[in-house]
Amino acid sequence: MTAEAKSSMEFKTELKQLLHLITHSLYSNREIFIRELISNASDAINKLRFDSLSKEDLLEGDRDWKITITPDKAAKTLTISDNGVGMNRETIVEHLGTIAKSGTRGFIEALKSQNASSKPDLIGQFGVGFYSSFMVADKVVVLSRAAGEKDAVRWESDGQGTFSVEPTIRDKRGTDVILYLKEDALEYLEPYRISALVKKFSDFVEFPVVLFAEQEENKGPVEETLNSRTALWLKSKNEVQEEEYNSFYQNISGDFEKPLSVLHYNVEGNLQYKVLLFIPAKRPLTYQWEEPKGVQLYIQRVLIMDSCEGLLPPYLRFVRGIVDSGDLPLNISREMLQQNAVLDKMQKGLVRHILEELEGMKNTQKDKYIPFFKQFGDFLKEGIANDWTNKEKLADLLLIESLNTPAGELTSLSDYVSKMPESQKDIYYLVGETREFLAQSPLLEAFKKKGYDVLLMTNNMDEYMITYLTEFKGKKMVAVDQGTLPDLDEPAPDAAAFQDLFKTIKEKVAEISDVRLSNRLSESASCLVADAGALTANRERLLQRMGRIGDGELNTKRIFELNPNHAVVKKLQNVYAANPSDPKVEDTIRLLYDQAVLAEGSKLKDLTGFLRRINELIAPASV
Ligand SMILES: Nc1ncnc2c1ncn2[C@@H]1O[C@H](COP(=O)(O)OP(=O)(O)OP(=O)(O)O)[C@@H](O)[C@H]1O
Numbered sequence: 214m215t216a217e218a219k220s221s222m223e224f225k226t227e228l229k230q231l232l233h234l235i236t237h238s239l240y241s242n243r244e245i246f247i248r249e250l251i252s253n254a255s256d257a258i259n260k261l262r263f264d265s266l267s268k269e270d271l272l273e274g275d276r277d278w279k280i281t282i283t284p285d286k287a288a289k290t291l292t293i294s295d296n297g298v299g300m301n302r303e304t305i306v307e308h309l310g311t312i313a314k315s316g317t318r319g320f321i322e323a324l325k326s327q328n329a330s331s332k333p334d335l336i337g338q339f340g341v342g343f344y345s346s347f348m349v350a351d352k353v354v355v356l357s358r359a360a361g362e363k364d365a366v367r368w369e370s371d372g373q374g375t376f377s378v379e380p381t382i383r384d385k386r387g388t389d390v391i392l393y394l395k396e397d398a399l400e401y402l403e404p405y406r407i408s409a410l411v412k413k414f415s416d417f418v419e420f421p422v423v424l425f426a427e428q429e430e431n432k433g434p435v436e437e438t439l440n441s442r443t444a445l446w447l448k449s450k451n452e453v454q455e456e457e458y459n460s461f462y463q464n465i466s467g468d469f470e471k472p473l474s475v476l477h478y479n480v481e482g483n484l485q486y487k488v489l490l491f492i493p494a495k496r497p498l499t500y501q502w503e504e505p506k507g508v509q510l511y512i513q514r515v516l517i518m519d520s521c522e523g524l525l526p527p528y529l530r531f532v533r534g535i536v537d538s539g540d541l542p543l544n545i546s547r548e549m550l551q552q553n554a555v556l557d558k559m560q561k562g563l564v565r566h567i568l569e570e571l572e573g574m575k576n577t578q579k580d581k582y583i584p585f586f587k588q589f590g591d592f593l594k595e596g597i598a599n600d601w602t603n604k605e606k607l608a609d610l611l612l613i614e615s616l617n618t619p620a621g622e623l624t625s626l627s628d629y630v631s632k633m634p635e636s637q638k639d640i641y642y643l644v645g646e647t648r649e650f651l652a653q654s655p656l657l658e659a660f661k662k663k664g665y666d667v668l669l670m671t672n673n674m675d676e677y678m679i680t681y682l683t684e685f686k687g688k689k690m691v692a693v694d695q696g697t698l699p700d701l702d703e704p705a706p707d708a709a710a711f712q713d714l715f716k717t718i719k720e721k722v723a724e725i726s727d728v729r730l731s732n733r734l735s736e737s738a739s740c741l742v743a744d745a746g747a748l749t750a751n752r753e754r755l756l757q758r759m760g761r762i763g764d765g766e767l768n769t770k771r772i773f774e775l776n777p778n779h780a781v782v783k784k785l786q787n788v789y790a791a792n793p794s795d796p797k798v799e800d801t802i803r804l805l806y807d808q809a810v811l812a813e814g815s816k817l818k819d820l821t822g823f824l825r826r827i828n829e830l831i832a833p834a835s836v
Contacts, residue, residue: 219379243348248414257297296387347372350392446489490534511537528596594678642668655737696745731774
């Protein structure tokens with residue numbers, strides 16, 4: 214039977230690339246292989262413990278959970294064994310050969326682009342898991358027997374592109390990972406080295422990690438438990454050292470940095486649960502392509518779900534940690550969890566704590582909060598769009614540049630409001646690509662004159678977020694490139710005199726929906742604004758970039774505003790009054806319009822016409 218025979222198979226292409234990179238580029242942090250293998254062993258035990266809640270037979274009476282590390286100096290092998298769920302022929306081929314995790318491709322790209330040898334921490338961020346064995350071993354053999362099955366399987370590979378599988382014998386369920394160490398990795402056979410690494414990386418692992426070592430002079434083997442197995446979240450806050458938090462966080466997140474903040478508390482009362490959450494300091498590359506790990510759900514110390522979606526809303530997926538509930542039944546299924554009211558209540562509490570922590574940081578530790586916001590601000594903006602109940606709190610966590618803050622410095626909405634002059638009713642903002650460009654916009658002239666501040670939003674998420682943030686502390690959020698602005702002074706009352714000219718402008722400039730005198734301009738002659746509720750120039754460009762509307766295609770017409778106090782506008786009005794069909798009239802209208810198009814950052818439709826008109830103007834004065 215083919216299923217019984219030894220067969221040789223190829224790794225999936227992406228895995229081949231991954232293995233090549235692991236073995237050739239990542240040396241300096243290779244000791245983490247031990248963490249990865251212990252973590253797999255612990256996952257395997259957790260999985261069986263969970264499965265056995267509904268199928269006790271699987272245990273066959275053995276619930277003495279244990280992870281064993283056996284160095285063999287003579288054979289130069291290091292073996293990591295567990296009595297977890299195990300694998301059969303089918304699952305071993307699937308898990309250790311053909312499945313490339315979704316993050317693998319991204320990992321490979323990041324390694325290639327970032328000069329991998331100088332970025333060893335990447336491997337931790339991506340959790341390449343089992344394959345990290347090939348950093349220290351030139352051959353790896355896995356012997357495994359799945360719980361509830363009789364046959365065992367032997368997997369072997371030198372990490373060069375193929376692996377083989379064949380039947381074998383293992384007298385109990387579980388897995389042995391046997392590393393045939395490279396000559397330059399024999400240090401990992403030394404008990405003191407193994408012991409130090411387990412303490413460093415895996416001290417909190419819930420199951421005993423036992424070193425099974427031969428003694429000198431044929432005294433027989435000794436077993437020594439290396440990890441203290443403390444469930445950190447069950448201790449009280451004042452019993453835990455900062456170092457313990459750090460290494461626990463690094464273990465569950467794969468991050469090499471310390472966390473930025475730790476939230477550790479107990480909830481008593483109707484609902485009881487223990488919380489240990491971490492806010493990371495840096496945004497790992499993984500977020501872009503891998504499923505977020507999120508928060509682990511434990512029920513009375515038993516890991517139920519590695520990444521429990523319902524515990525936090527998606528926008529807080531950067532938070533790591535553990536919630537251990539005393540109120541949920543141990544054998545709860547994923548489906549039941551999703552409909553469980555307890556989870557909803559816990560989520561509300563967790564969100565409140567996280568937002569309060571961030572608020573405290575913003576108010577009292579600016580040096581910590583500003584870098585945090587630069588890394589994770591996008592997530593909070595996503596929250597403004599999705600979490601209606603916490604919208605105001607989230608909005609108050611925003612940091613934004615503004616006209617009155619020096620370039621590179623940021624203001625919060627509360628600060629903005631507290632500095633508003635009495636005459637100012639609304640909060641003003643302008644969204645665009647860069648601060649430099651926005652700060653020069655003609656749309657800000659009247660604000661500069663009146664001393665009103667304008668928020669200058671230049672982050673990718675801002676256009677999206679601002680559609681959901683229409684108010685803050687009872688004040689309207691108003692785009693300065695949209696609608697009319699009653700807070701500003703009225704334009705000169707001579708609008709009537711311009712009515713005939715305006716009629717001609719509307720006939721000549723098909724791109725606009727209307728023309729009127731402006732109360733936004735003081736230096737410039739003209740500008741374009743969107744009608745209330747219509748697409749602004751920046752949003753239109755964003756939609757074009759996203760392919761939602763065609764390039765150069767104007768879906769919405771804008772309103773053309775003229776500054777009645779500007780010399781060119783005055784002259785235009787005079788020339789028009791004397792002779793409405795003077796050819797200079799149309800050229801000047803076009804030039805004023807094209808200037809306004811450039812000032813809003815859009816492209817000119819008729820660049821040739823624009824240059825011709827400019828040259829005709831310059832010609833009489835030029836040499
Ligand atoms: N000791 C083991 N017992 C049972 N199954 C295992 C064991 N080690 C690995 N596996 C299986 O092989 C799969 C791949 O392991 P690998 O370490 O590459 O990734 P992972 O553990 O899924 O992810 P990560 O290491 O990033 O958390 C695991 O998901 C698991 O199904």
